[in-house]
Amino acid sequence: MLKQSLGYYSGRMDPSDQTTRAHGSVTSDPRQIRALAHPIRLALLDYLGTVEQATATECAAALEESVASCSFHLRSLAHHGYIEPGERRGREKPWRKVFDSYTQQIDPAVPGSAAAVGAMAALTVTRETDRLRAFGAHLPGMHPDDVDLNVLSTSSFYATDEELADLRATLIGLAERFAGRLRNPEARPEGARLAHLFGALTLDPAGLRPADGDDADADSADRDGADRDGADGDDGGRETEGADGADGGGAAGDEGGPTR
Helix, strand or coil: CCCCHHHCCCCCCCCCCEEEECCEEEECCHHHHHHHCCHHHHHHHHHHCCCCCECHHHHHHHHCCCHHHHHHHHHHHHHCCCEEECCCECCECCEEECCCEEEECCCCCCCCHHHHHHHHHHHHHHHHHHHHHHHHHHHHHCCHHHHCCCCCCCCCCCCCHHHHHHHHHHHHCCCHHHCCCCCCHHHCCCCCCCCCCCCCCCCCHHHCCCCCHHHHHHHHHHHHHHHHHCCCCCCCCCCECCCCHHHCCCCCCCCCCCEC
């Protein structure tokens, strides 16, 4: 689960920068956030959230991507702390998620965190838009009882900061009661089916407070730097063709080798 919550936290983070909360990772490190801003990496985390562990070969089959590509992106995820080596099975090298959920949030004290979270938010919206379009294609042939279980809702309203904070917390916690069912089939009640929830609570731009000059300048500079660095920030999104990319050959973070 990418428990992104769009990261628009007005308060300051814990000084440790990355903390663990209820089996989840919370970070405001722009480099780590940008490392996740890739469709294949997000898809890999999604898949690893449904299994105990998996090799690059198994991930490639599930995602219908090349083994070499999955191997590269798995190593990068491991390098940035999102996954770790699983239990070896002979010569196979499986990977598993470190945390059940991952939250990226803005910290005013960390330059670039706003730009990085913004990039992740844009990618998340794109992925969810694609998923909703695919869902819409099934509507004409969908059983009426199934149609009644789905909803797409939009609303505009006026609310105080306190009311918005309360609504935000409610939105974040909507699916908490289903935690653990994705990876553990035994936790699912009979008849349970896979469903998706995408929520967004945003202020209207016309009502935004002016940003502090220093913070705005720093964030603008970081956006320029992020554009130069690329989505990953450390490897430029290259895919290595390692000798045995099938099972994540090489140590985590090993980004060497020829590129394509």
